Amino acid sequence: MDTGLTRTITAGTLIFQQGAPGDCAYIIQNGEVELSMLINGTPSVFATLEKGELFGEMALIDNDFRSATAIAKTDVELLIISRDYIAQKIELSNPTVRMLLQVVLERYRDIYARLHDVSESLKEHESDSSNSTISSFFSQYLKLSSKLATAITHRQVSSHAADYINKDLESTSDSITKENNLKNALDNNEFELYYQPIVNMPQGTIAGCEALIRWNSPTLGFTPPDQFISLAEKTGLIIPLGKWITEQACFAAHEFRKHQNIYMSINLSAVQFESESFMADIENAVKNADIDNDCIKLEITESILMTNPELAEISLNKLKAAGFSIAIDDFGTGYSSFSYLHRFPIDTLKIDQSFVNAMFSNERSMEIVRTISLLAKNLNMKVIAEGIEEKNESVQLDEFGCDYGQGYVYSRPVPFGEFLGLLKHNSLPVA
Numbered sequence: 001m002d003t004g005l006t007r008t009i010t011a012g013t014l015i016f017q018q019g020a021p022g023d024c025a026y027i028i029q030n031g032e033v034e035l036s037m038l039i040n041g042t043p044s045v046f047a048t049l050e051k052g053e054l055f056g057e058m059a060l061i062d063n064d065f066r067s068a069t070a071i072a073k074t075d076v077e078l079l080i081i082s083r084d085y086i087a088q089k090i091e092l093s094n095p096t097v098r099m100l101l102q103v104v105l106e107r108y109r110d111i112y113a114r115l116h117d118v119s120e121s122l123k124e125h126e127s128d129s130s131n132s133t134i135s136s137f138f139s140q141y142l143k144l145s146s147k148l149a150t151a152i153t154h155r156q157v158s159s160h161a162a163d164y165i166n167k168d169l170e171s172t173s174d175s176i177t178k179e180n181n182l183k184n185a186l187d188n189n190e191f192e193l194y195y196q197p198i199v200n201m202p203q204g205t206i207a208g209c210e211a212l213i214r215w216n217s218p219t220l221g222f223t224p225p226d227q228f229i230s231l232a233e234k235t236g237l238i239i240p241l242g243k244w245i246t247e248q249a250c251f252a253a254h255e256f257r258k259h260q261n262i263y264m265s266i267n268l269s270a271v272q273f274e275s276e277s278f279m280a281d282i283e284n285a286v287k288n289a290d291i292d293n294d295c296i297k298l299e300i301t302e303s304i305l306m307t308n309p310e311l312a313e314i315s316l317n318k319l320k321a322a323g324f325s326i327a328i329d330d331f332g333t334g335y336s337s338f339s340y341l342h343r344f345p346i347d348t349l350k351i352d353q354s355f356v357n358a359m360f361s362n363e364r365s366m367e368i369v370r371t372i373s374l375l376a377k378n379l380n381m382k383v384i385a386e387g388i389e390e391k392n393e394s395v396q397l398d399e400f401g402c403d404y405g406q407g408y409v410y411s412r413p414v415p416f417g418e419f420l421g422l423l424k425h426n427s428l429p430v431a
């Protein structure tokens with residue numbers, strides 16, 4: 001059975017033919033595959049591959065023909081690595097590594113071409129079997145080509161190199177599976193937004209909430225965003241996923257605001273922020289949910305601003321003009337440059353939880369928190385302290401003039417229904 005990611009093939013079936021163009025590589029999940037090559041017009045088996053081994057990758061890396069024929073020796077289950085997947089990984093890789101890969105592959109193909117030429121010329125002299133020099137040369141050639149082919153299947157590489165190859169194959173296999181699961185997750189409704197209250201510190205009431213994504217993966221279980229957001233960014237999935245997050249968060253805001261006039265904070269990733277569709281996506285989401293732009297706060301990191309400040313300035317000015325609020329997430333952990341604080345239209349600074357956690361164990365952290373609160377006040381910005389877990393932290397932050405607080409001391413992020421319950425009863429789990 002083929003699932004798009006895996007292919008099951010019965011024993012004896014041809015997987016690909018030498019000389020054919022290749023559109024994917026494979027990792028064996030189960031079973032055995034036999035690789036053969038035409039030597040002197042006769043197929044010669046040079047390797048049997050087992051579970052965990054990779055084959056068919058060369059034609060994908062350099063867009064050339066299949067250098068061998070692959071046949072299922074037993075019933076096999078194969079994990080498919082598509083041409084697009086490889087192309088994307090090569091594109092993203094370091095240019096030096098990319099160049100080395102090409103050089104190694106060209107040399108490898110060159111050896112094959114030479115061996116093929118020798119084989120052809122030997123064929124011409126085959127009738128002259130009395131020529132012992134040629135005969136011994138031919139046998140040398142067969143040995144060499146077999147050795148080379150075997151080495152290529154990693155069987156004769158040093159055990160040190162084999163360890164690396166095996167580890168790489170394992171992580172490739174894992175990341176292809178995870179990536180494919182992630183791609184299907186959106187269609188399969190496996191994502192869910194949780195909402196964490198953002199509390200007005202002096203009043204102790206809910207002023208807003210932050211939408212935080214969760215992945216209920218049937219294979220990986222309940223997965224936090226740290227384990228898939230960067231993969232979603234690398235693969236481009238963050239664009240449709242980010243659109244989905246924005247739509248869900250806006251609909252939730254509409255529901256929440258039926259009970260209390262709170263705002264919704266949405267996290268933006270760099271890839272999403274720089275995408276062409278982003279502005280239209282967010283405006284449509286807000287319009288479709290029938291809420292006003294000014295109840296949406298967009299959380300971006302300092303690195304988004306500093307990677308491409310010109311683009312960031314244009315985008316942020318547009319968002320600001322449309323009425324959205326802008327918060328700097330994890331403030332203090334990135335560049336924290338004063339230049340961007342006056343250059344960009346920022347409304348809110350979110351003090352990173354690492355400073356809040358360390359306030360009572362490290363005097364400098366306490367001072368950093370106090371200084372950021374003061375800075376925000378002087379710049380006419382709001383400040384939110386994140387990751388507040390202890391009562392004494394919230395008391396201290398309130399004394400520093402910190403406007404808002406967020407953390408387990410008030411509530412963990414909770415599903416939609418539970419958050420609605422907090423608003424209906426106008427209460428926080430921990431007062």
Ligand code: C2E
Binds near residue numbers: 211269329330388409
């Ligand atoms: P973040 O934006 O800094 O979100 C705050 C994180 O701190 C959340 O982790 C939250 O659950 C956690 N947290 C809140 N209060 C406390 C506390 O008192 N103690 C501790 N130890 N942690 C607390 P989470 O939900 O696992 O999210 C991790 C990161 O993943 C987020 O960091 C954000 O960068 C990213 N992320 C989450 N949701 C989204 C999303 O919808 N879109 C994008 N692009 N990124 C997201």
Ligand code: CA
Binds near residue numbers: 210267299329
């Ligand atoms: Ca955030």
Ligand code: CA
Binds near residue numbers: 329330350352
């Ligand atoms: Ca944060």
